[in-house]
Amino acid sequence: MAAVEHAAPLAERKGVWLSVHLGDEPLTADVDPRRVERIVRNLVSNAVEHAEDKPVEVTLAGDGHAVAVVVRDHGVGMTVDEVQHVFDRFWRADPARARTSGGTGLGLAISLEDAHLHGGWLEAWGRPARGASFRLTLPRRAGIRLQSSPLPLVTEPTPHRGLGPDWSASAPVVEDVDGTIGPADLPSVTGGIPVVVVPTDAGADDAPLGLREVR
Numbered sequence: 001m002a003a004v005e006h007a008a009p010l011a012e013r014k015g016v017w018l019s020v021h022l023g024d025e026p027l028t029a030d031v032d033p034r035r036v037e038r039i040v041r042n043l044v045s046n047a048v049e050h051a052e053d054k055p056v057e058v059t060l061a062g063d064g065h066a067v068a069v070v071v072r073d074h075g076v077g078m079t080v081d082e083v084q085h086v087f088d089r090f091w092r093a094d095p096a097r098a099r100t101s102g103g104t105g106l107g108l109a110i111s112l113e114d115a116h117l118h119g120g121w122l123e124a125w126g127r128p129a130r131g132a133s134f135r136l137t138l139p140r141r142a143g144i145r146l147q148s149s150p151l152p153l154v155t156e157p158t159p160h161r162g163l164g165p166d167w168s169a170s171a172p173v174v175e176d177v178d179g180t181i182g183p184a185d186l187p188s189v190t191g192g193i194p195v196v197v198v199p200t201d202a203g204a205d206d207a208p209l210g211l212r213e214v215r
Contacts, residue, residue, distance in 0.1 A: 078126025
């Protein structure tokens with residue numbers, strides 16, 4: 001994965017274990033590879049920056065309708081307010097925090113726009129001192145309306161990756177109106193996008209039903 005290779009030198013300098021978990025079968029999707037690589041590169045670089053010497057895990061999976069990438073770190077994390085603003089343009093959780101790679105505060109905002117252009121989702125979750133997780137979900141084919149993601153937004157870390165025995169991401173969970181499951185104290189955040197609605201039993205020659213805004 002080119003985006004991970006791009007972040008590997010930064011991870012090495014910061015002493016961060018960077019691992020990639022791929023499915024058994026190759027995944028394909030109708031996407032703009034330049035934009036998608038830019039999204040993942042930004043997510044991985046941000047995760048390494050805020051990992052605080054703890055591991056960063058990149059997981060890729062897919063199903064018949066969607067492909068997803070989850071980038072998970074176990075570092076500084078985010079508060080409720082920070083999660084709510086993480087995709088705002090020019091916003092930073094801590095402007096005083098030293099960064100290795102610089103940045104303008106536009107990376108996540110641009111990533112969200114790139115996800116929207118694909119009819120996809122970009123979601124964020126975090127807990128202070130327990131890390132952050134970002135999930136990119138994209139439809140396999142143009143015109144598919146996403147109903148779910150092949151990967152959970154929040155996952156426990158892979159064992160034996162440098163985390164102490166007391167580490168846990170566990171928290172009370174609630175089900176959002178859209179079916180997203182997440183910790184009750186820090187809900188996931190994503191943007192609303194217009195996408196084409198395609199019925200699940202539509203044939204190849206059926207026309208799209210129209211447009212609907214997903215939030």
